[in-house]
Amino acid sequence: MLHLHYLTPCSPEDDLTTLARSNLASVRLRAAPVVRISRALGWRVTFGEVISENPSIVLIGKIGSQSIEVRQKLWLEEIQRIKQNSQIFLDYTDHHLSFNSPMTSFYEAAIQLVDRCIVPSASMASLLMKFWKGPISIIEDPIEIECLAPKEMSKKPITLLWFGHSTNIDFLIKFIGSRFLEGDRIRFIVLSNEVGLNHFASSNLSSKANIEFNLALWSLNNITEAARIADMCIIPSDLNDSKKMGASSNRLITALALGLPTAADNLPSYQEFAKYYCSLQGNDFRNILNDPTKYGPRVSEAQIKLIPRFRMNKIEQDWKNFLLNSVATS
Structure with a gap:
């Protein structure tokens, strides 16, 4: 029986349901589909920070910054211990090799030990090629919600939805402070983790517009309920920030699935879908703001x-094809 181990900060006592409901997108959108489809193939599947025995495949998930010094030492020791008998794959979802972060040294060391990398977007693959000359496979992030139909009428004042991780909050703060005009009346729903909401609430935010904010923790239920209220979604970013250049298209695709006309900055992974959203640069944003419908x-x-x-x-089928092909060519 083939054995896959997913190297992740999750506890080995966690089950698949726990993975699928994790607050961490890297676990929910990347680890859970791999574990689910591997079990469907009849493979033995383990996960956690200690690699059990000598698996056929070890898939390295996102390490995260918590306790990074201890975790980095443990993970690298575990990978080196089983490397001679296992295929090592790296699921590379954030481009830490391009800037100095607490996780950069881990990825610099880990990438020397792997046989193949997986990334969530073509733009990330292009970026990674500068640091890794081996094979790279693209497996995109799945969406988690059912489609909602676009609204036929918008309300006044208009309601905007923003959702995202705390690392994206500063883009939102900057956007609100610079892109709305005097006389704009707007309701704003902001969904993030606790760190993001606290940062937003304590920021010295100023705007010419009259804006009413409603802050709430991100969850699948909250984002669906917020979409039923909202008239449109915005996804501001920074096109000069190297950390965002490999980001997946997941937030854009999720916003469209929620039935929301969407205005976004043209991140590389979004550009393929340019006909379906409005650019935040130029006059289009004012047009969609005036009448999202x-x-x-x-x-x-x-x-x-x-x-x-x-x-x-x-996406699970994509993972299945990838895993079966990896076994066949090993």
């Missing part, structure tokens, strides 16, 4: 043509 047909088309590509069953 005019962009509803774009959302409907995206739900038909794009969303099936990102469904969980499709």
